[in-house]
Amino acid sequence: MTCAGWEERVALFAGGDLGTAEAAAVERHLGDCAECRALAAGLRAGLDGLREVHAEQLAAAHYAAVRGRVLVALANAQQRRVVWPWAWAAALAVAAGAVVVWVVKPSTVPAPELPRMVATAPVVDRPALGQSRGDRSLTVAAPRGRVVRRAAPARAERAVPPEMELPELAATEIAPPAPPAAQAEDPPLRMVQLATADPNVVIYWLLEDRGERR
Amino acid sequence: MKTLALAAVEAGDEAEGWDSVLEAARAGDRAAFDLLMRRHERLVLGTAYRLVGNLDDAEDASQEVFLRLYRNLGKIETGNLGAWLYRVTVNVCHDARRRRPNTVPVDEQPELVAAGRDPQQNAGDAQRKALLLRSLRVLSEKERAALVLRDMEGLSTAEVASALGSSVVTVRSQISKARLKMRDFVERYSRRRL
Numbered sequence: 305m306t307c308a309g310w311e312e313r314v315a316l317f318a319g320g321d322l323g324t325a326e327a328a329a330v331e332r333h334l335g336d337c338a339e340c341r342a343l344a345a346g347l348r349a350g351l352d353g354l355r356e357v358h359a360e361q362l363a364a365a366h367y368a369a370v371r372g373r374v375l376v377a378l379a380n381a382q383q384r385r386v387v388w389p390w391a392w393a394a395a396l397a398v399a400a401g402a403v404v405v406w407v408v409k410p411s412t413v414p415a416p417e418l419p420r421m422v423a424t425a426p427v428v429d430r431p432a433l434g435q436s437r438g439d440r441s442l443t444v445a446a447p448r449g450r451v452v453r454r455a456a457p458a459r460a461e462r463a464v465p466p467e468m469e470l471p472e473l474a475a476t477e478i479a480p481p482a483p484p485a486a487q488a489e490d491p492p493l494r495m496v497q498l499a500t501a502d503p504n505v506v507i508y509w510l511l512e513d514r515g516e517r518r
Numbered sequence: 519m520k521t522l523a524l525a526a527v528e529a530g531d532e533a534e535g536w537d538s539v540l541e542a543a544r545a546g547d548r549a550a551f552d553l554l555m556r557r558h559e560r561l562v563l564g565t566a567y568r569l570v571g572n573l574d575d576a577e578d579a580s581q582e583v584f585l586r587l588y589r590n591l592g593k594i595e596t597g598n599l600g601a602w603l604y605r606v607t608v609n610v611c612h613d614a615r616r617r618r619p620n621t622v623p624v625d626e627q628p629e630l631v632a633a634g635r636d637p638q639q640n641a642g643d644a645q646r647k648a649l650l651l652r653s654l655r656v657l658s659e660k661e662r663a664a665l666v667l668r669d670m671e672g673l674s675t676a677e678v679a680s681a682l683g684s685s686v687v688t689v690r691s692q693i694s695k696a697r698l699k700m701r702d703f704v705e706r707y708s709r710r711r712l
Contacts, residue, residue, distance in 0.1 A: 321694075355670060
């Protein structure tokens, strides 16, 4: 066993880590203590061995490998720095172009197909202009009046009975011909043409305007 | 600028030459940075090898150290470069060992240059060196770092303290404990073999 109180100082002494006064004290102790001398000799031998091991060079290939990897990593990083701004600019340009096209260009989405409907012409209870009440045939000649196109849906027409509501029909309102002067007090009739998906089926609707219209 | 820096180094004007090299590397000169790496590669890879214990991890750590050096070129002065590299190497190796705690420390010496010895002497030396390096295993991480920097790299106690971010007193304590542990390990191992 060595002197426990001296061990740490001897370890520092072996590596030359003590100041002059401390080193002198340790030297005096080593002169008196064979075990601590052996300890110091063992420590010195170990340190010399470590320095010798560490002095041996690694193969040059290891250093070259590290340098090569570092330079490749730097080159890749630089390439990313060069490419990314352009990539971002290109992406932004594409996005801006898409927004412009979306805003400026009219919608190319095809109009939804109108529902096919089977409708029967409602019975017109009131004789049309110049017709007797018994005559139920509805003749709609080529209207002379103005044709007003309205945007669908035509369901806003108050004269359409609720059970006949046709939500997606395109409607064309045909202004009736001007009534004769003698019948001027009769409320005017309006005709609504309902177009269906089937071009062979066209629904005409006669509406009586009782002055509620604003 | 690169030419001036390289010429200054080649002409042996150390301080001014390396200042110029550092300046050129800061300006993005890869050849100058390569020169910096060549100058400090033994410091970085050698220290990392002793700290992490195997060459693969040591090369990874060295790569990370040099990449950090490149990113921090603007903040480092030539006079502080060595201390900075030691500090960063220790930190990077510390992180690497935390990520891979089962890393096998050095107990073999791959591809060391050992020429001109007779085989019997080589075998005895190799065994002794392997034993010394294996003794590093018994040290704590801080003790090992202190020992490697002080006794293998030859830094002063104050420089070791600076690199490890510790006080001189702490480093002296770590170094003395590390030396005693190593000596005990070698002695016990030798006694067992006898």
